[in-house]
Amino acid sequence: MSLSTEADTVLTNDATDQDIATITRRTSVYVYEAPVRLWHWINALAIIVLIVTGYLIGSPPPSMQIAEATHQFVFGYIRFAHFAAGMIMTVGFFGRIYWAFVGNHHSKQMFLLPFWKATWWTEVWHEIKWYAFLENTPKKYVGHNPLAQIAMFFFMTIGMTFMIVTGFALYAEGIGQGSWQDAIFGPLRDWIGNSQVLHQIHHLGMWFILIFMMIHIYAAIREDIMSRQSMVSTMISGTRTFKDDKVD
Amino acid sequence: MSQIETFYDVMRRQGITRRSFMKYCSLTAAALGLGPSFVPKIAHAMETKPRTPVIWINGLECTCCSESFIRGAHPLAKDVVLSMISLDYSHVLMAAAGEAAEAALEEAIEKYKGNYILAVEGNPPLNEDGMFCINAGKPFVEQLRHVAKDAKAIISWGACASYGCVQAAKPNPTQATPVHKVIKDKPIIKVPGCPPIAEVMTGVITYMLTFDRLPELDRQGRPAMFYGQRIHDKCYRRPHFDAGQFVEHWDDENARKGYCLYKVGCKGPTTYNACSTVRWNEGTSFPIQSGHGCIGCSEDGFWDQGSFYNRVTDLTQFGVEANADQVGMAAAGVVGGGIALHAAVSALKSAQKKSQDHVSENEEA
Amino acid sequence: MVIQTPNGFTLDNSGKRVVVDPVTRIEGHMRCEVNVDENNTITNAVSTGTMWRGLEVILKGRDPRDAWAFTERICGVCTGTHALTSVRAVEDALGIEIPDNANSIRNIMQLNLQIHDHIVHFYHLHALDWVNPINALRADPKATSELQQAVSPAHPLSSPGYFRDIQNRLKAFVESGQLGIFKNGYWDNPAYLLPPEADLMATTHYLEALDLQKDIAKIHTIFGGKNPHPNWLVGGVPCPINVHSTGAVGAINMERLNLVSSIIDKCIEFNKNVYLPDVIAIGGFYKNWLYGGGLSSQACLAYGDIPEHSNDFSPEQLYLPRGAITNGDLSVVHDVDVRDPEQIQEFVDHSWYDYGEPGKGLHPWDGVTDAKFELGANMKGTRTNIEQIDEAAKYSWIKAPRWRGHAMEVGPLARYVVGYASGHDEITDQVNGLLRTMDLPVDALFSTLGRTAARALESEYCGRLQKYFFDKLVANIKAGDESTANVAKWEPSTWPTSTKGVGMTEAPRGALGHWVHISEGRIENYQCVVPTTWNGSPRDSQGNIGAFEAALMNTKMERPEEPVEILRTLHSFDPCLACSTH
Numbered sequence A: 001m002s003l004s005t006e007a008d009t010v011l012t013n014d015a016t017d018q019d020i021a022t023i024t025r026r027t028s029v030y031v032y033e034a035p036v037r038l039w040h041w042i043n044a045l046a047i048i049v050l051i052v053t054g055y056l057i058g059s060p061p062p063s064m065q066i067a068e069a070t071h072q073f074v075f076g077y078i079r080f081a082h083f084a085a086g087m088i089m090t091v092g093f094f095g096r097i098y099w100a101f102v103g104n105h106h107s108k109q110m111f112l113l114p115f116w117k118a119t120w121w122t123e124v125w126h127e128i129k130w131y132a133f134l135e136n137t138p139k140k141y142v143g144h145n146p147l148a149q150i151a152m153f154f155f156m157t158i159g160m161t162f163m164i165v166t167g168f169a170l171y172a173e174g175i176g177q178g179s180w181q182d183a184i185f186g187p188l189r190d191w192i193g194n195s196q197v198l199h200q201i202h203h204l205g206m207w208f209i210l211i212f213m214m215i216h217i218y219a220a221i222r223e224d225i226m227s228r229q230s231m232v233s234t235m236i237s238g239t240r241t242f243k244d245d246k247v248d
Numbered sequence B: 001m002s003q004i005e006t007f008y009d010v011m012r013r014q015g016i017t018r019r020s021f022m023k024y025c026s027l028t029a030a031a032l033g034l035g036p037s038f039v040p041k042i043a044h045a046m047e048t049k050p051r052t053p054v055i056w057i058n059g060l061e062c063t064c065c066s067e068s069f070i071r072g073a074h075p076l077a078k079d080v081v082l083s084m085i086s087l088d089y090s091h092v093l094m095a096a097a098g099e100a101a102e103a104a105l106e107e108a109i110e111k112y113k114g115n116y117i118l119a120v121e122g123n124p125p126l127n128e129d130g131m132f133c134i135n136a137g138k139p140f141v142e143q144l145r146h147v148a149k150d151a152k153a154i155i156s157w158g159a160c161a162s163y164g165c166v167q168a169a170k171p172n173p174t175q176a177t178p179v180h181k182v183i184k185d186k187p188i189i190k191v192p193g194c195p196p197i198a199e200v201m202t203g204v205i206t207y208m209l210t211f212d213r214l215p216e217l218d219r220q221g222r223p224a225m226f227y228g229q230r231i232h233d234k235c236y237r238r239p240h241f242d243a244g245q246f247v248e249h250w251d252d253e254n255a256r257k258g259y260c261l262y263k264v265g266c267k268g269p270t271t272y273n274a275c276s277t278v279r280w281n282e283g284t285s286f287p288i289q290s291g292h293g294c295i296g297c298s299e300d301g302f303w304d305q306g307s308f309y310n311r312v313t314d315l316t317q318f319g320v321e322a323n324a325d326q327v328g329m330a331a332a333g334v335v336g337g338g339i340a341l342h343a344a345v346s347a348l349k350s351a352q353k354k355s356q357d358h359v360s361e362n363e364e365a
Numbered sequence C: 001m002v003i004q005t006p007n008g009f010t011l012d013n014s015g016k017r018v019v020v021d022p023v024t025r026i027e028g029h030m031r032c033e034v035n036v037d038e039n040n041t042i043t044n045a046v047s048t049g050t051m052w053r054g055l056e057v058i059l060k061g062r063d064p065r066d067a068w069a070f071t072e073r074i075c076g077v078c079t080g081t082h083a084l085t086s087v088r089a090v091e092d093a094l095g096i097e098i099p100d101n102a103n104s105i106r107n108i109m110q111l112n113l114q115i116h117d118h119i120v121h122f123y124h125l126h127a128l129d130w131v132n133p134i135n136a137l138r139a140d141p142k143a144t145s146e147l148q149q150a151v152s153p154a155h156p157l158s159s160p161g162y163f164r165d166i167q168n169r170l171k172a173f174v175e176s177g178q179l180g181i182f183k184n185g186y187w188d189n190p191a192y193l194l195p196p197e198a199d200l201m202a203t204t205h206y207l208e209a210l211d212l213q214k215d216i217a218k219i220h221t222i223f224g225g226k227n228p229h230p231n232w233l234v235g236g237v238p239c240p241i242n243v244h245s246t247g248a249v250g251a252i253n254m255e256r257l258n259l260v261s262s263i264i265d266k267c268i269e270f271n272k273n274v275y276l277p278d279v280i281a282i283g284g285f286y287k288n289w290l291y292g293g294g295l296s297s298q299a300c301l302a303y304g305d306i307p308e309h310s311n312d313f314s315p316e317q318l319y320l321p322r323g324a325i326t327n328g329d330l331s332v333v334h335d336v337d338v339r340d341p342e343q344i345q346e347f348v349d350h351s352w353y354d355y356g357e358p359g360k361g362l363h364p365w366d367g368v369t370d371a372k373f374e375l376g377a378n379m380k381g382t383r384t385n386i387e388q389i390d391e392a393a394k395y396s397w398i399k400a401p402r403w404r405g406h407a408m409e410v411g412p413l414a415r416y417v418v419g420y421a422s423g424h425d426e427i428t429d430q431v432n433g434l435l436r437t438m439d440l441p442v443d444a445l446f447s448t449l450g451r452t453a454a455r456a457l458e459s460e461y462c463g464r465l466q467k468y469f470f471d472k473l474v475a476n477i478k479a480g481d482e483s484t485a486n487v488a489k490w491e492p493s494t495w496p497t498s499t500k501g502v503g504m505t506e507a508p509r510g511a512l513g514h515w516v517h518i519s520e521g522r523i524e525n526y527q528c529v530v531p532t533t534w535n536g537s538p539r540d541s542q543g544n545i546g547a548f549e550a551a552l553m554n555t556k557m558e559r560p561e562e563p564v565e566i567l568r569t570l571h572s573f574d575p576c577l578a579c580s581t582h
Ligand code: HEM
Pocket: A047, A050, A051, A053, A054, A055, A057, A058, A059, A079, A082, A083, A085, A086, A087, A089, A090, A163, A164, A166, A167, A168, A170, A171, A172, A199, A200, A202, A203, A205, A206, A207, A209, B269, B311, B312
């Protein structure tokens, strides 16, 4: 098997010449900078809280009698946890967007699909075949593999935006007319027409996110085992290490 | 409108004393949630402003808006009709019928051009050339357009006029259409509810008479003073909601203690109306106080949100007879199954590969 | 052209055609056309329901537990009766038995509706056909006071000063030139016969009744949360009872019961001191105006209502009677079985619906509601500007229900005729008492005024029944039973895959039935046959005319261009058009 020396003929999605040089030396690449990793785990935690509390908001736990009603704040706390996690997720998301501007170029992947790049599509196709067991050897990627990138974009970038917008539109109802939340998100509610619909689509969004989580975690662990690079540890240490020194 | 007497003139001529007139003004102030300092202002307004002609027309509806209106306690319906407004056309109450009724309508339009309030109960159907609702041999929608043309403002009474209500529920066989989708060049005040609360109806009218302007409207065109908050925001059962104390099923121990009705489908959290504060029938009660959840009757499309008894309701707006949890769980189940299968095949493949590698390694050796 | 109808009327549409559209002081939209001969006597009558909303179509595929809310919106005037009929139909289909307290509360609400609706009908929808408020200005308040004290000594509001104040208010109103709802009334028509004092007394009671009705309705508010359109529940009533323990604020407690009881007393007082005396007094002046009998002496139908015990709808357990009378034979009261496909059928040959074949009648369980608007060849005007309807073709949004082929009258008078014929004690006593007081023969019942009088008697009877069921409710609570709902079959998983049910009530305007077919937890078919569907029905395939049309026949009009007489007779049925077509 021959090693190619021309970077532009190598297909590894967003890898730079430098990255390729590194891969060929079978070393590791620093991919996820600290803010990205911090965000990832905080975000993951917030979303887990949001899913658990969100589900309970739709289907509350059995009634209990602990204290006098105004002092027993069980459902209040569930909702509080939801809103707090929602705020954290929102602030984090804005922070992550900021980092896409100032961070390394991997940090932009989640927000932009390079669908104008023919090579990217080739890799998408390759990745589909790999997951469909039609391809025996996986490819190497420094950042996300293109399929993961698509998932990130649709489930996270779009999905989280959807949850934030609908979540705040719901939150605005409680804060009330005249609040900034209402000024920004209220028109959405009025456009939808009935807040019950807003609740239902926000609720449906939860399942959308949950399904992403399932696929995401499965894929991360699977790739960790079956691909040619590190996965889970990458999101902890930030560096991607490769298991062989082939280029793509 | 200078030829029209003022409200105060009329009251005085009808033998009402200055004292009871002032009392009426303070009741009005209270009904509008205004402090005593507003009483002289209201009195002044009443003394100087003319009685306002009101034309009340009916489309596809059930007349519960009229019925609600006559339940008014402050002011009393008789005082509204005799002393506050001039109800120049109303199918439900007017003595005349047929040609004489239609003549009264034409006279009122002619005489008060640009100065009358048009109150619409119900809505026009547009299918069958509008002939699902016929008035004087013609489609109701024609009457609506005709009377709206010279109106000063329009009040859309109830869910029917505001949003379409029950006849507009799927599949809306008559194409019942709310007023604002037919009349686009007039100020329209939506007073939704099925029906609206009587005192909210008269409150809106007295506000217009008193302050000589339209009430402040929210983005959906409803008076902010009555529709600015949700039932849930001011519900007296809210402490039980926050405590997580719910009626689990009808007539259980929790129901008898007056716990929150959220789990049996209460739509208070998604409904803008004044029921939990103004309450119904002179403050006697309101749906939640009497043990049934709010069904959201003042909300657009409340008929098509799935069962009134579900908290997580069917996604009917997407034509699905299942709720988010059912759809989501099914999808998650499929994905989960897919993952399990995929994981199994992956394991198999890699085992295969390993043994192949092993074989080839052996061969090499 | 002269036509003989199978139900005994001679229709002649050759004379002058008089059109009344809109018919006002009713619920909904209605048109009426009559022909009058040279003596201004009505020789042909056509009544048209001019609205349709499609509730039966809209209900398909819905959760049957929600149906009460949809059907309740059929009408805001008889608010609640459709809801009750609906929960009964669904309970019948699913085999749900309701607790005793729920039965008492439902009865109280239903009786309360009867009283409310009857009072509002008489004073606010009907009175102006007999009472001339303009003429009241000429009354002597002192003489009015004397009249009031003579007809009803117990009514406290009867001083000359009281009537003078009202008269002054009325005078000022009229003199302002803004006549409002009284504008263009037929105040010069010689059909108005009351002396000014009676006009003033009745106009005063118009206002008193307007104040009172808002209080009467509060019973619905207490048990159902609001009126119009209180809340109901499949399996019982939504309001829990808690009279002994903590947390009773939201439940039916002692304070709530006291409020109910005080309103019941108010109803009884008003019926006794105002409503009945007014009907007798006003009726006395119109004793010779005996038009409008129509079908009432021929064919009457009642399903019965107000069960003594929960879940027992057998006729002997009902306070309002069940039965059918046909061919004018009062000696036989037929059993009515609403499940029998041979008994109740709806026809659409003259209605704007399509069954696919002519002459077909369908029992409501197999009912079809398929709208089809088309006008007959002999109509005058255009499709969207009808000047004259062609009654030989389809001409109404109302279907034509028939009982064993007969057009039937339903309503308070029908109930009282069935009750009288079947020897119902209360009803017989009331009717005989009234006839004696007014010195009238039994035949006088079969008239426009008889209909109006039966309604007043019924209001009085319902007031007493309301008290009876209130006492029964309290006694049951005292005995330790606070239950109000049966939730054993609340979950659709407990239901059979396919089942049918029927619910009946006696609505204020007459016999009301809902037929439901539930399949896999959803409504497969839902059909309502409503009092005004019976009374306002157009002709059927055999040419039988309905109760409105029959009652208008042979009435003499003073001035055909001023349709007071038509209004009187139509109003005596308390037409509800939103109900009739739904
Ligand atoms: C991944 C993100 C999120 C998930 C999975 C999620 C999930 C849910 C779910 C399932 C519900 C229950 C809806 C119902 O059935 O009525 C809910 C309600 C709600 N969520 Fe979220 N949510 C998310 C993000 C947010 C955000 C960012 C906010 C903004 C503050 C937010 C605010 C709310 C509010 C206000 C409610 C309504 C609470 C109530 O009615 O008491 N959510 N959420």
